[in-house]
Amino acid sequence: MKPMAHLGVGIGWRPEIADAVERLPGLDWVEVVAENICPGHLPEALLRLHERGTRVVPHGVSLNLGGADRPDPAKLAALGERAVALGAPLVTEHIAFVRTSSPALEAGHLLPVPRTRDALDVLCENVRLAQDALPVPLALENIAALISWPGEELTEGQFLTELVERTGVRLLIDVANLHTNRVNRGEDPAAVLDAIPLEALAYVHVAGGVERGGVWHDTHAHPVPPVVLDVLAELRSRVDPPGVLLERDDDFPPEPELAGELAAIRAVLTAGPAATAPAAPGVPVGSAAPAAPDAPAAPDRPVAAPDPRPAGDDGAARTRVGLGQAALLSALVAGTPVPEGFDRQRIRVQARALTAKRADVVARLAPELPSILGGDEPYRTAFLAYAKGRPMTGGYRRDALDFAEHLLIQDLPADPAARRRLTAWWRDRAGARPPRRVARWARALVGRAA
Helix, strand or coil, X not given: CCCCCCCEEEEEEXXXXXXXXXXCCCCCEEEEEHHHCCHHHCCHHHHHHHHCCXXXXXXXXXXXXXXXXXXXXXXXXXXXXXXHHHCXXXXXXXXXXXXXXXXXXXXXXXXXXXXXXXXXXXXXXXXXXXXXXXXXXXXXXXXXXXXXXXXXXCXXXXXXXXXXXXXXXXXXXXXXXXXXXXXXXXXXXXXXHHHCCHHHEEEEEECCXXXXXXXXXXXXXXXXXXXXXXXXXXXXXXXXXXXXXXXXXXXXXXXXXHHHHHXXXXXXXXXXXXXXXXXXXXXXXXXXXXXCCCCCCXXXXXXXXXXXXXXXXHHHHHHHHHHHHHHHHHHHHCCCCCCCCCCHHHHHHHHHHHHHHHHHHHHHHCCHHHHHCCCHHHHHHHHHHHHHCCCCCXXXXXXXXXXXXXXXXXXXXXXXXXHHHHHXXXXXXXXXXXXXXXXXXXXXXXXXXX
16 A cells, blocks of 8 residues: 555635635645536635635545445546546545435434445455446545444454455544444444454544533534544554544634634644654655655555455445435334344434434525524424424435425415415526425325324
């Protein structure tokens, strides 16, 4: 595995803090959510950063590499297109599943894959397909989880290590997620760090969260707590990370607070004895690693370990993984019975969190909806009632349109002026005439019959 490019200390670029990010002192790089940008229409603030030499790394959230289905070629092409447009040295994604195809359901969130041989086999094959399609190296992030799968066969460290050995993929280690899983699943961050191949480390995420009722919520909307910085220090004692990035996705603080959090990260990285990163193959310890190119290069694909599974078992493994993931996701978003072996209380907590996130994201994507409905509280009440029996099947933008249509079918909002505004909003975006009264009655009757 080739030595990773040195990235330094960076921050997640978000439109809400774009001006502040440009002014932050000593910022080395930024990461951008890949699905939130269009290569031909990059935000001006992001273009300015890119033009002044700040590295930009696309971070995907929708590939579903941990899902039972093979990755969507269109999504892979889109991620690769963004890497080329930004001159990125790599792209990153998650070890997670976000949707199922049978039934067609969207989580709108990163959900954990079971740490089983079947799930590992499916993930490894999906990663290989992604690597073959992408123009730059791929790194995968460990995720935070509220729930654990029953019957797991591997530890987190074993799962990540074998993933690297079989695919040559790099790792993006989120130390906040390691802390989250310590609280929620009883997993020791130090044990994970001791077990994984740190020579595969691409970079590190740091983020804040909050504990409520004995559950840690990885919100990315709170300051980075000392316990997360302690996990970063644990990692730093083992390896000098090529890059560390601060994530903040909501409730953005004033610019000085962002600068202070970056300074705290730098202090951890510079404190104590310097760790020596494990040498890459062919690079003697103590020798300088070759400089990584600034422009995209062909992805490095080390020779992977042979796949221990029998030939032809891929389809059976996908079926078994798909059935398990469909049962879990249906319980979370469609109210079906909780599969045997899961913690029912944790499933309820996760289901509520998914619905609340769904309402929040739709409100951000379609801020007109809370305004039309009379404010945040009436909007949230109406949306939660809609979401209770209607799982998301086509992403958040489709969800916003479906929510509006759901209201119109019921002749809501009750205020005629608000209903006209909602009708106009729906028509402008759906590109079709709103359902007439007869159609609304028919759909309502079908819904009641179901």
